[in-house]
Amino acid sequence: MKPEPQKITASQIEELYTFTRKHFVEHYDLQTELVDHLSMAIEKQWETQPQLSFEKALQIEFKKFGVFGFMEVVEERQKALSKKYSKLIWRHFIDFFKLPKIILTLTAIIAAFFILRTGVVNEIWFGVIILVLFVIALVELIITSRKRIKAQKTGRKKWMFEEMLTTAGMGTNFSFVPFYFFQSIFLHTDDLSIAPLWMVGLLSFLFVGLLLVMYIMQVEIPKKAHQYLLETYPEYELVASN
Numbered sequence: 001m002k003p004e005p006q007k008i009t010a011s012q013i014e015e016l017y018t019f020t021r022k023h024f025v026e027h028y029d030l031q032t033e034l035v036d037h038l039s040m041a042i043e044k045q046w047e048t049q050p051q052l053s054f055e056k057a058l059q060i061e062f063k064k065f066g067v068f069g070f071m072e073v074v075e076e077r078q079k080a081l082s083k084k085y086s087k088l089i090w091r092h093f094i095d096f097f098k099l100p101k102i103i104l105t106l107t108a109i110i111a112a113f114f115i116l117r118t119g120v121v122n123e124i125w126f127g128v129i130i131l132v133l134f135v136i137a138l139v140e141l142i143i144t145s146r147k148r149i150k151a152q153k154t155g156r157k158k159w160m161f162e163e164m165l166t167t168a169g170m171g172t173n174f175s176f177v178p179f180y181f182f183q184s185i186f187l188h189t190d191d192l193s194i195a196p197l198w199m200v201g202l203l204s205f206l207f208v209g210l211l212l213v214m215y216i217m218q219v220e221i222p223k224k225a226h227q228y229l230l231e232t233y234p235e236y237e238l239v240a241s242n
Contacts (some may be wrong), residue, residue, distance in 0.1 A: 006046040008039045012054055019058065023069050028157035029233055030077050038062075077195060081161050085168060085221075088228065092216040093209075095112030105208065112204040140170050156237060161232050165225040 008016075016035040025031050042057040049057075062069065065112070096105045144167055229236045 005043065005050060007193050008043060013039065015054075016058070019062075020070065023062075025070050025074060027160040027163070028239065029159050029161070030074060033077075034073065066105070077160060083165055085164050086160070088221055089110055089213065089216055092220050093212060108208045108211070109204050111116070112207050113201060116200050116204055116207075137170060139230050144170065159229065159233065159236065162229055164226065165228060169214065169221070 012033060016038050017031055019038075020031045020034050025034060038058065038061055041061045042054065045052055045057045045060065066072070095101055233239075
């Protein structure tokens with residue numbers, strides 16, 4: 001009678017998690033995907049080669065990932081989650097152009113138009129905005145770094161999408177820098193009061209649009225991060241609480 005093929009044990013599962021961490025896979029969600037893949041592949045090898053050791057079978061499977069190991073898998077996962085994150089931003093952004101939020105959005109665009117039209121916007125104005133945003137970004141970076149260090153000390157697992165949801169908005173503080181170049185290069189004037197109306201209207205729309213994207217990425221999405229994480233990882237709440 002043919003013996004039953006070997007099955008991966010709990011201790012070997014832990015070894016696989018350790019193996020993925022040693023090969024620069026930091027996030028628990030991707031580690032789990034790779035562990036599942038490696039487990040099934042090793043068990044499949046044992047079906048035809050029951051004498052094969054766990055370590056040998058693991059090395060055979062790892063070589064199939066190529067010279068760069070798990071790097072390509074990590075990059076593909078990042079691309080997929082970035083696409084998912086972009087869709088979330090777009091979904092929230094569109095909401096601001098539907099009732100009742102569209103009333104507030106249009107009011108903000110009209111207000112920005114009249115402010116820009118007064119001609120008070122100049123190089124000093126942009127310089128102050130950039131300086132303030134730089135300080136805000138620096139404070140956010142310090143707070144986020146402290147949170148990461150604290151989480152690492154407590155042994156809390158890292159999730160790739162969670163990191164994206166909570167930190168991706170930090171760089172948006174510098175999104176207003178191109179406005180100076182838009183004004184000086186395309187409008188060829190430091191006085192928006194004499195610029196073409198359609199240009200000031202476009203600048204007003206872009207200004208408010210960037211404000212909305214900053215708000216969405218820094219406030220709206222992080223506020224609903226737990227909901228989006230549960231949609232992406234059904235096991236998130238159980239694992240995160242352990």
